[in-house]
Amino acid sequence: MSVDEQRRPARVKRLPREVRERQILDAAVRVFSEHGYHNASMDEISEVAGVSKPMIYAYLGHKEDLFAACIRREATLLVEAIAGGVRAEAPPDMQLWHGLRAFFRFVGEQRESWRVLHRQATSQGGPFSEELMGMRGRAINLVDALLVRSATSHGVPTKSTEAMAVALVGAGESLADWWLDHPDVPEKTVASWLMNLVWMGLGDLVDGTSWVPTPE
Amino acid sequence: MSVDEQRRPARVKRLPREVRERQILDAAVRVFSEHGYHNASMDEISEVAGVSKPMIYAYLGHKEDLFAACIRREATLLVEAIAGGVRAEAPPDMQLWHGLRAFFRFVGEQRESWRVLHRQATSQGGPFSEELMGMRGRAINLVDALLVRSATSHGVPTKSTEAMAVALVGAGESLADWWLDHPDVPEKTVASWLMNLVWMGLGDLVDGTSWVPTPE
Amino acid sequence: MSVDEQRRPARVKRLPREVRERQILDAAVRVFSEHGYHNASMDEISEVAGVSKPMIYAYLGHKEDLFAACIRREATLLVEAIAGGVRAEAPPDMQLWHGLRAFFRFVGEQRESWRVLHRQATSQGGPFSEELMGMRGRAINLVDALLVRSATSHGVPTKSTEAMAVALVGAGESLADWWLDHPDVPEKTVASWLMNLVWMGLGDLVDGTSWVPTPE
Amino acid sequence: MSVDEQRRPARVKRLPREVRERQILDAAVRVFSEHGYHNASMDEISEVAGVSKPMIYAYLGHKEDLFAACIRREATLLVEAIAGGVRAEAPPDMQLWHGLRAFFRFVGEQRESWRVLHRQATSQGGPFSEELMGMRGRAINLVDALLVRSATSHGVPTKSTEAMAVALVGAGESLADWWLDHPDVPEKTVASWLMNLVWMGLGDLVDGTSWVPTPE
DNA sequence: TATGAATGAGGATTCATTCAT
DNA sequence: CATGAATGAATCCTCATTCAT
Structure with a gap:
């Protein structure tokens, strides 16, 4: 099992919204905790979450909302x-x-x-x-x-x-x-x-x- | 005395390095304290300090150095x-x-x-x-x-x-x-x-x- | 009858194609007229029409086609x-x-x-x-x-x-x-x-x- | 003389602000006229003007301002x-x-x-x-x-x-x-x-x- | 037939940073 | 000593479009 697989959830398709939201929040907490709010990029969060950016925006809103x-x-x-x-x-x-x-x-x-x-x-x-x-x-x-x-x-x-x-x-x-x-x-x-x-x-x-x- | 004059030191030419450095640091502390590190812009600092940006870089280095x-x-x-x-x-x-x-x-x-x-x-x-x-x-x-x-x-x-x-x-x-x-x-x-x-x-x-x- | 019901057709299932197309066109005219071609989003049109986006694409094609x-x-x-x-x-x-x-x-x-x-x-x-x-x-x-x-x-x-x-x-x-x-x-x-x-x-x-x- | 040279002003360095502003406006008129407001990209304008985007923003503000x-x-x-x-x-x-x-x-x-x-x-x-x-x-x-x-x-x-x-x-x-x-x-x-x-x-x-x- | 889930691609905007004068 | 002019490089965000169900 590669490091990437450890870090990123295997990119699974078509999950119910609830699950994706949790994935995203998990990733966001990780990235915010690591780099701080400002240095955390939505790109990295989306990558860590194994989800494309538009999903993040669709489910959790802007960077501020996500952080909140x-x-x-x-x-x-x-x-x-x-x-x-x-x-x-x-x-x-x-x-x-x-x-x-x-x-x-x-x-x-x-x-x-x-x-x-x-x-x-x-x-x-x-x-x-x-x-x-x-x-x-x-x-x-x-x-x-x-x-x-x-x-x-x-x-x-x-x-x-x-x-x-x-x-x-x-x-x-x-x-x-x-x-x-x-x-x-x-x-x-x-x-x-x-x-x-x-x-x-x-x-x-x-x-x-x-x-x-x-x-x- | 206008507000501007209160806030910004009158832009005087040819000051000794020591003085300029203090001006800059004063401005930087003010701006960093007000907006936080990331939201503070070098532009604003230079403006508040009454000093052009290249001077800041010459005297105190990059943003990180300045903050330090x-x-x-x-x-x-x-x-x-x-x-x-x-x-x-x-x-x-x-x-x-x-x-x-x-x-x-x-x-x-x-x-x-x-x-x-x-x-x-x-x-x-x-x-x-x-x-x-x-x-x-x-x-x-x-x-x-x-x-x-x-x-x-x-x-x-x-x-x-x-x-x-x-x-x-x-x-x-x-x-x-x-x-x-x-x-x-x-x-x-x-x-x-x-x-x-x-x-x-x-x-x-x-x-x-x-x-x-x-x-x- | 709420405002929403006035604006959006109640979302009814399994309508004949003809009717759906009219719903969509009505919505599209409304939205295009309100926001202009570029600022009109397919999302809003689909919402106003009470029809999902894939239907719009299936019935009337791309944004340009729809506008035409x-x-x-x-x-x-x-x-x-x-x-x-x-x-x-x-x-x-x-x-x-x-x-x-x-x-x-x-x-x-x-x-x-x-x-x-x-x-x-x-x-x-x-x-x-x-x-x-x-x-x-x-x-x-x-x-x-x-x-x-x-x-x-x-x-x-x-x-x-x-x-x-x-x-x-x-x-x-x-x-x-x-x-x-x-x-x-x-x-x-x-x-x-x-x-x-x-x-x-x-x-x-x-x-x-x-x-x-x-x-x- | 290449087409590019005809279209883009040769990228000359360090011009006075006034000149650059005219260059930018010329380019903007050209591009807006060609593609329309929405389809005109700041990127293309900057390219046609022979000036980097930050200059455009510094001198003429946002896209709306520029258009105005x-x-x-x-x-x-x-x-x-x-x-x-x-x-x-x-x-x-x-x-x-x-x-x-x-x-x-x-x-x-x-x-x-x-x-x-x-x-x-x-x-x-x-x-x-x-x-x-x-x-x-x-x-x-x-x-x-x-x-x-x-x-x-x-x-x-x-x-x-x-x-x-x-x-x-x-x-x-x-x-x-x-x-x-x-x-x-x-x-x-x-x-x-x-x-x-x-x-x-x-x-x-x-x-x-x-x-x-x-x-x- | 109908849709929730998903994304590629691109656009505006902003900085820290540095020449050339 | 001092600065106006200039930009590379990101970053946030949005939207038309399409699968998989």
């Missing part, structure tokens, strides 16, 4: 993966823990998806940000909700929780990237590092402890 | 800003605190620089990553060093410090972005949020406390 | 309309008069047809000109015949009649276009304007009067 | 030609006569220009119509003014003059086209035919004579 479709699909997968990992009835810390593990598992298994979501979508302005920032925002809200729940259950003011959530999501993204370059570290370990950072760092939300600069 | 030069300059400024804020003789926590404040001050004051560094450079593959990732790496190392010093001084193993540093830098970036959209929050507040997250979260490095999942 | 068929049909209608208006036994002037009235009636009632014939067909080079120019030529010949008959019956030379006929047809076309933008003018009025111009202008054919430049 | 520029230039030439032929102090009939002669002279000498103006521009909807219809409108107004002057100076109502002018312009266009296919007829002859048609046909404006249908 990629993001939408991958982001949905990610969110579902995380949601699938969390147990709603568990206490807040366990919820966060399972969410983190699901997140890192996703990143580990779907490298290309993650790269498209994090690297590419974040940096493109305009129409994509909306699509993606929506997803990111949902993630942040989720974490935020967790923090608020923890905090209020301890009678602590919640003013900074949104910012905290933002910080944590950023930490997670950054760590995920780092992990991609250090594949030897087991997923559980990375997750536990972040969990510790997060949970301990949120001590002040829980017990009111906080660091304050010593007056100079 | 922008990043190099801005990243250096950022690193210097941070370094300038830190006092070497202070205890680790105060060093981190001052570093954070300097970082947020830079972000607040040099929005365009920050956008180029964070948004643009991160997403471009290839030659820029190297340039930028180098800088980012240096920041991470700095934080790492701090963590290591704290940890070792308490006899705690240091295996995870690099990852921790990565996470913290990510949290900082993410928070900085968030802050750009919430300008009402004072710089000191944002910094203290992150400081608390960081410092408390690092508790385990210092005193061995850590969160562990309850066995299910 | 449109022109042929509409031109035939126009010629028939005019012929139907003329009474062969009437004197030349009354024949012209009735022909003109029939012509303007057609233009007023079949705007789309007229637009396809005049605007689109005229400007497309190549295969259409032939089809259309044939029709136009027939119209011109008709007028020409009338002029010749009038002239010879007065013993006047007929050298310029063809050119005169051409001029008159052009005047009619131009006036018809103008009329489309001035719908308040009654058809009879427009017709009489042109009739007067024509008939009086042909005075020289009839009685030998003519305008000659005064020697300078 | 062609029309504007040619229409201006035509109008100037006619204006140059008319003597303002002459009586109305002589003015019309000289205008007609100038018009036919222009058509005879600038076949390509005429084809672009009449065939192409007329049929393209949208942006061109405006440009051209403006010119055509001016021509019509000119004729109209002449008619009005003649009519009022004879105390005749002027209601239909605009329509008459439209008809006459249409007759002129049509006759000009016909003439292109009958080059043996001398220009003066064609002009006089039209002049007679016009002037005699306008008799009713002047002396109140008119044709009326005999009641049936």
Whole structure:
């Protein structure tokens, strides 16, 4: 089996639309993830997908639409993966823990998806940000909700929780990237590092402890 | 004074090379930050710089080189800003605190620089990553060093410090972005949020406390 | 009944060929008239016709053929309309008069047809000109015949009649276009304007009067 | 001298902008006139002009702009030609006569220009119509003014003059086209035919004579 | 008979880049 | 030192046209 056959689906004729759409999206994710949005050419995507360009345009629209479709699909997968990992009835810390593990598992298994979501979508302005920032925002809200729940259950003011959530999501993204370059570290370990950072760092939300600069 | 005159330096002839280079870099940072690397055109840069394109090529090379030069300059400024804020003789926590404040001050004051560094450079593959990732790496190392010093001084193993540093830098970036959209929050507040997250979260490095999942 | 149903024939299966062809031609005339030959897409025609593209090709051939068929049909209608208006036994002037009235009636009632014939067909080079120019030529010949008959019956030379006929047809076309933008003018009025111009202008054919430049 | 050299200007380097613009417009008129707006490709224009496509875009903008520029230039030439032929102090009939002669002279000498103006521009909807219809409108107004002057100076109502002018312009266009296919007829002859048609046909404006249908 | 699926081929447009002055 | 003039090389996108069912 040649490399080409590995990379390109054997060019099969007359498939139902649904299948072709998936083929195209797969190819697009691969190519966008590899070259970035701008350097990815519709030509290469069509070649990788084993489909002619007109089909891409017919089924998924312009380059922007195609990219948005990629993001939408991958982001949905990610969110579902995380949601699938969390147990709603568990206490807040366990919820966060399972969410983190699901997140890192996703990143580990779907490298290309993650790269498209994090690297590419974040940096493109305009129409994509909306699509993606929506997803990111949902993630942040989720974490935020967790923090608020923890905090209020301890009678602590919640003013900074949104910012905290933002910080944590950023930490997670950054760590995920780092992990991609250090594949030897087991997923559980990375997750536990972040969990510790997060949970301990949120001590002040829980017990009111906080660091304050010593007056100079 | 017209808007144009504000934006474009009056086209003066026969300036020394040094000056021209600064003009060009200023323009490039502005344009890259506004449109992103790919959508920035050399034409616009030359126009904004008030310098003809051949000059740009003569002084700063191809588009990639120019972009790298922008990043190099801005990243250096950022690193210097941070370094300038830190006092070497202070205890680790105060060093981190001052570093954070300097970082947020830079972000607040040099929005365009920050956008180029964070948004643009991160997403471009290839030659820029190297340039930028180098800088980012240096920041991470700095934080790492701090963590290591704290940890070792308490006899705690240091295996995870690099990852921790990565996470913290990510949290900082993410928070900085968030802050750009919430300008009402004072710089000191944002910094203290992150400081608390960081410092408390690092508790385990210092005193061995850590969160562990309850066995299910 | 929705707008779509008004515009598109309900997609019925297994119609006799004749009916399908009419559906297609109707749609084609509509679309060509609206967008012009080049900007009309086979896709839109097939959609408007409520028929799949392969049917169009099977029944009416390539785009050019289809366009030619449109022109042929509409031109035939126009010629028939005019012929139907003329009474062969009437004197030349009354024949012209009735022909003109029939012509303007057609233009007023079949705007789309007229637009396809005049605007689109005229400007497309190549295969259409032939089809259309044939029709136009027939119209011109008709007028020409009338002029010749009038002239010879007065013993006047007929050298310029063809050119005169051409001029008159052009005047009619131009006036018809103008009329489309001035719908308040009654058809009879427009017709009489042109009739007067024509008939009086042909005075020289009839009685030998003519305008000659005064020697300078 | 080869055919190519005849057709394409020898590719000369580094000409001033003005010259290049004229070269490009010349080529564009030629190509548009030959293939029509839609079938004319920017590639062919650039080739005929002996200039690369980017120059065309830099100097004259998009295809639409280029076409509009062609029309504007040619229409201006035509109008100037006619204006140059008319003597303002002459009586109305002589003015019309000289205008007609100038018009036919222009058509005879600038076949390509005429084809672009009449065939192409007329049929393209949208942006061109405006440009051209403006010119055509001016021509019509000119004729109209002449008619009005003649009519009022004879105390005749002027209601239909605009329509008459439209008809006459249409007759002129049509006759000009016909003439292109009958080059043996001398220009003066064609002009006089039209002049007679016009002037005699306008008799009713002047002396109140008119044709009326005999009641049936 | 009728169509959803598929594509070859070509067209407009835009840049980064470089001469020649 | 400085630039107006010029282009090669892509890229996105669309459309008429045709299989295979």
